[in-house]
Amino acid sequence: MKTPIFSLRERESFSALIDDSSPTVRAALVAFFAARPEASREFLHSLATGPDRMLAWHARRLLADLRFTDPVAEFRGFIRSLHYELETGCLLLARTALPKVDATLVTEDLDRLAARCRELISEPSSLRERCRVINRVLFHEAGFHGNVEHYEDPHNSFLPSVLERRTGLPITLSIVYLLVARRIGVELEPVALPGHFLVGAYAEDTPFFIDPFERGAFRTQGELLLYLRARGFEPTAADLAPSPVRDVLARCCRNLVAHYNAAGHVNRARMFDSFVGEFEAAYERHAA
Numbered sequence: 001m002k003t004p005i006f007s008l009r010e011r012e013s014f015s016a017l018i019d020d021s022s023p024t025v026r027a028a029l030v031a032f033f034a035a036r037p038e039a040s041r042e043f044l045h046s047l048a049t050g051p052d053r054m055l056a057w058h059a060r061r062l063l064a065d066l067r068f069t070d071p072v073a074e075f076r077g078f079i080r081s082l083h084y085e086l087e088t089g090c091l092l093l094a095r096t097a098l099p100k101v102d103a104t105l106v107t108e109d110l111d112r113l114a115a116r117c118r119e120l121i122s123e124p125s126s127l128r129e130r131c132r133v134i135n136r137v138l139f140h141e142a143g144f145h146g147n148v149e150h151y152e153d154p155h156n157s158f159l160p161s162v163l164e165r166r167t168g169l170p171i172t173l174s175i176v177y178l179l180v181a182r183r184i185g186v187e188l189e190p191v192a193l194p195g196h197f198l199v200g201a202y203a204e205d206t207p208f209f210i211d212p213f214e215r216g217a218f219r220t221q222g223e224l225l226l227y228l229r230a231r232g233f234e235p236t237a238a239d240l241a242p243s244p245v246r247d248v249l250a251r252c253c254r255n256l257v258a259h260y261n262a263a264g265h266v267n268r269a270r271m272f273d274s275f276v277g278e279f280e281a282a283y284e285r286h287a288a
Contacts, residue, residue, distance in 0.1 A: 005039050014043065018058045033066055040066070048074075049081040057088050061103050064095065071095035072271065079278040082286055084245040086190075087179055090159040093252060096271065101160045109163045110176075113137055114183035121184070127203050128218070130186050134177060135216030142166060144173060146213040152259045154268075157252050170197035171251060173212035189242035192251055193224065194233050200242055207240075250279040 006014065017025055033040035044066075047059035063074065075092045078084075087110075091103050120133045138144045147156050147167040155161035162168035162176060174190060177199050181188045191200040191209060198219065199210040209219040219227075221240060228235040253275045260269035 006043050011043060015047065015055060018047070018062065019054060030062065030065060033062065037066075045077070049077055049083065051083060053083060053085050053088075056083060057085065060088060060092065064091075064101075064103055071099045075275065076278055079275065079282055082282060084249070086175065086245050086248065087159075089245060089249045090175060090252075093249060093275075094158040094160050096275075097154070097256075097268065098158060098160060106160050106163060110179050110183065113142060113176075113180045116141065117180060117184050127186065127201055128208065130184070131181075131188075131201065131210055131216070131218075134181060134184075134186070135210075138177065138180065138212070139215040144168075144176065144212070145215065146170065146173065152262050154256055154259045154263065154265075157256050157259065169255065170211070170213040171248065171255065174199050175248070177210065177212045177216075190245075190248045191240060192243040192247060193239055194228060194235075195231060196227075197251070198224075200240070202242070209240075246279055246283060250276055253279070 014029070017029060020026065033044070041063075044059045044063050047055045048063060050056055060074070060078075071092070075096050078089060078092050087107075091101065091106060094101050116137045117130075117133050120136065121130055125133075143166045144162075145167055147153065147169065150156070151169070155165065156168045157172055159172060159175060162172045168176075171190075171192075174197050178188055178190060181199075187201075187203045188210075189200045189202060191198045196211075197213075199212060201208050201210065207221060209221075209224060211217045211219055224240060225235050228239065233239075253272045256272040257269045257276065260266075260272065
């Protein structure tokens, strides 16, 4: 028996409604899709792996709400799609270990943090001044801090857990910083140093860096070069360059491999190691 699918007209209509902010419209869509699981699953999957990032984000949220997906298969599909978006990728990564994660609660928490930053920013303000406001909100008001005591806890690598517990690794605290900054129009980039992770600000003539693991401490290029040399690295210009989303998510997975192995959860470690392999294979296919 052929699997039912939506007509072209239906697909266009649903695509136009899927990002509607009205709770009534969203409830109606959820009810409609829930009553037609096979056609809805196919349609939402096509949007979730498509080139339109906004539609993909809303489609993934609906898939999660409708429980239509296998979180592991969904994350693999995200990796293979090559359409990488940081917030979506972090949520899909978290769902592989925490399938009951509510994406809406995560985005609302980030929205609240951004709204508070927006309240405190006085215009005109420089990029550095805006980062000082983000520092105040995240590290002084909200209490985010590096998890020094339990560094190898796998929850440090999952965005929803970091938001809930207000603690995490350099990379996940940097991700929170970046997602809040994006919401208020502050241009920042992830920076994957050897053995550490930071946020980079490149919009002004002289770049500077923020260390969320150290409660937002500002660093210069010179300070970071000295930091790396003191730890036995011979730094290059590439070490201080922005890192693509693919590399950020793959690094999260590598951290999880190490932490789950340390905790004796070998199967979990293998799963995240397989994700690293998927990222590498997807990149090789794209480069070829």
